[in-house]
Amino acid sequence: xxxxxxxxxxxxxxxxxxxxxxxxxxxxxxxxxxxxxxxxxxxxxxxxxxxxxxxxxxxxxxxxxxxxxxxxxxxxxxxxxxxxxxxxxxxxxxxxxxxxxxxxxxxxxxxxxxxxxxxxxxxxxxxxxxxxxxxxxxxxxxxxxxxxxxxxxxxxxxxxxxxxxxxxxxxxxxxxxxxxxxxxxxxxxxxxxxxxxxxxxxxxxxxxxxxxxxxxxxxxxxxxxxxxxxxxxxxxxxxxxxxxxxxxxxxxxxxxxxxxxxxxxxxxxxxxxxxxxxxxx
Amino acid sequence: xxxxxxxxxxxxxxxxxxxxxxxxxxxxxxxxxxxxxxxxxxxxxxxxxxxxxxxxxxxxxxxxxxxxxxxxxxxxxxxxxxxxxxxxxxxxxxxxxxxxxxxxxxxxxxxxxxxxxxxxxxxxxxxxxxxxxxxxxxxxxxxxxxxxxxxxxxxxxxxxxxxxxxxxxxxxxxxxxxxxxxxxxxxxxxxxxxxxxxxxxxxxxxxxxxxxxxxxxxxxxxxxxxxxxxxxxxxxxxxxxxxxxxxxxxxxxxxxxxxxxxxxxxxxxxxxxxxxxxxxx
Numbered sequence: 001x002x003x004x005x006x007x008x009x010x011x012x013x014x015x016x017x018x019x020x021x022x023x024x025x026x027x028x029x030x031x032x033x034x035x036x037x038x039x040x041x042x043x044x045x046x047x048x049x050x051x052x053x054x055x056x057x058x059x060x061x062x063x064x065x066x067x068x069x070x071x072x073x074x075x076x077x078x079x080x081x082x083x084x085x086x087x088x089x090x091x092x093x094x095x096x097x098x099x100x101x102x103x104x105x106x107x108x109x110x111x112x113x114x115x116x117x118x119x120x121x122x123x124x125x126x127x128x129x130x131x132x133x134x135x136x137x138x139x140x141x142x143x144x145x146x147x148x149x150x151x152x153x154x155x156x157x158x159x160x161x162x163x164x165x166x167x168x169x170x171x172x173x174x175x176x177x178x179x180x181x182x183x184x185x186x187x188x189x190x191x192x193x194x195x196x197x198x199x200x201x202x203x204x205x206x207x208x209x210x211x212x213x214x215x216x217x218x219x220x221x222x223x224x225x226x227x228x229x230x231x232x233x234x235x236x237x238x239x240x241x242x243x244x245x246x247x248x249x250x251x252x253x254x255x256x257x258x259x260x261x262x263x264x265x266x267x268x269x270x271x272x273x274x275x276x277x278x279x280x281x
Numbered sequence: 282x283x284x285x286x287x288x289x290x291x292x293x294x295x296x297x298x299x300x301x302x303x304x305x306x307x308x309x310x311x312x313x314x315x316x317x318x319x320x321x322x323x324x325x326x327x328x329x330x331x332x333x334x335x336x337x338x339x340x341x342x343x344x345x346x347x348x349x350x351x352x353x354x355x356x357x358x359x360x361x362x363x364x365x366x367x368x369x370x371x372x373x374x375x376x377x378x379x380x381x382x383x384x385x386x387x388x389x390x391x392x393x394x395x396x397x398x399x400x401x402x403x404x405x406x407x408x409x410x411x412x413x414x415x416x417x418x419x420x421x422x423x424x425x426x427x428x429x430x431x432x433x434x435x436x437x438x439x440x441x442x443x444x445x446x447x448x449x450x451x452x453x454x455x456x457x458x459x460x461x462x463x464x465x466x467x468x469x470x471x472x473x474x475x476x477x478x479x480x481x482x483x484x485x486x487x488x489x490x491x492x493x494x495x496x497x498x499x500x501x502x503x504x505x506x507x508x509x510x511x512x513x514x515x516x517x518x519x520x521x522x523x524x525x526x527x528x529x530x531x532x533x534x535x536x537x538x539x540x541x542x543x544x545x546x547x548x549x550x551x552x553x554x555x556x557x558x559x560x561x562x
Contacts, residue, residue, distance in 0.1 A: 211300060
């Protein structure tokens with residue numbers, strides 16, 4: 001069965017801590033998505049507040065939540081994923097993505113694998129999420145991951161087990177040599193591990209000397225590139241996906257069906273046994 | 282890899298130019314100012330900044346009569362004219378004379394120390410002139426230091442290190458040469474022996490005790506690839522004592538790469554606890 005769905009990637013350059021300005025930037029892409037008859041629009045990681053904004057994360061939580069609600073009101077007739085900071089009742093912050101439509105936040109995903117090395121400092125601000133849900137949409141189940149999550153096989157695998165046909169990865173990846181090749185490899189690994197569509201929306205622009213390199217793209221379950229945005233600068237790309245491809249590929253490639261429980265249990269045992277477990281445990 | 286492909290060099294050009302434009306826009310500045318010596322680093326930065334800023338770039342040529350090689354000024358002037366950028370020539374001898382009188386009154390230090398101490402005054406005078414113009418004309422001061430000299434501390438604190446941005450500060454000297462060649466810098470500039478130009482006949486490679494190819498290959502393995510000094514010496518077939526001497530320079534010059542250390546008394550010490558971005562919309 002052909003199930004066509006149109007995915008749009010908004011490769012925007014958010015201002016650091018400029019929540020008002022970022023909401024405007026996102027809303028411009030919401031308008032464009034509507035014009036281009038997109039079914040699902042992705043924005044980059046923490047697009048509402050700007051990834052590299054340091055302690056501003058702590059200062060603008062409420063403002064960022066209000067802006068999310070405002071944007072949600074304007075997303076009518078299609079879905080959008082908005083990167084933002086979520087605060088729980090205890091005051092813990094999460095690097096989060098909201099799935100919104102028709103004035104409602106339908107669900108949120110909290111980044112599970114926080115980046116905390118080299119220039120990354122996410123544990124300073126955020127608590128990791130511990131669940132890998134999928135979200136029901138009018139065109140099927142989707143999973144949402146955030147940047148570093150995709151460098152680990154587990155979140156996408158869990159989402160594939162839960163029936164995701166498409167896994168989105170919203171990201172704010174700063175450039176260093178070879179980064180585009182590394183990301184291409186990770187995206188392909190998750191595609192071929194899980195036999196799903198992958199849609200990667202990366203941030204653009206330079207903030208304090210770090211260049212968020214863009215290169216947003218959509219891959220089919222066969223690893224074909226269906227859309228690809230430019231490097232470095234802002235861009236918007238969209239592609240029509242035939243979600244029926246997932247079933248067609250999985251009929252002949254049975255690896256996801258054949259993942260073995262004893263081996264998953266073995267993996268968990270091995271994880272518990274190791275002595276070099278990091279703090280993310 | 283130290284050797285960059287053409288596509289990497291093209292990407293470096295785009296990232297660097299974008300970073301210069303980004304800073305000027307976010308600072309609300311009218312333009313940039315760069316000190317041009319006629320050497321490789323500043324000629325490359327002038328090229329990149331002129332592409333990024335066009336007529337909004339000003340170059341200052343600040344030779345010292347009797348010390349600066351006359352051909353350096355000829356090269357700087359010809360290159361500025363070829364780039365079509367505005368430039369001003371300020372001979373710094375006059376600004377140095379009253380300082381020289383004060384320096385002569387200070388009797389301490391052996392000959393070598395006196396040479397260095399006085400030599401370091403000159404980049405500081407150039408820094409003063411850079412900022413004078415920057416303040417008068419709402420410009421950002423664009424630095425010309427490369428990664429090799431920043432690692433080795435082969436810079437003058439608050440002299441050539443006294444700038445707002447360092448666009449080529451993540452490129453090793455040999456990579457600076459590659460990018461300069463790729464962007465078509467004139468042959469005399471590409472081929473001249475590197476010099477800090479602090480006193481007559483000064484040559485960077487003689488002073489540092491190795492060619493930039495040697496220094497970069499050592500620094501690259503240690504800094505980018507995580508080799509120990511012993512492993513780097515073995516890999517490159519270099520004398521361990523030489524490699525250690527190079528790395529010792531990296532270690533003792535950390536202070537040149539940081540803002541001044543603040544003695545901490547509050548829980549919000551400005552160089553330790555407080556983390557806000559410089560660039561904000």
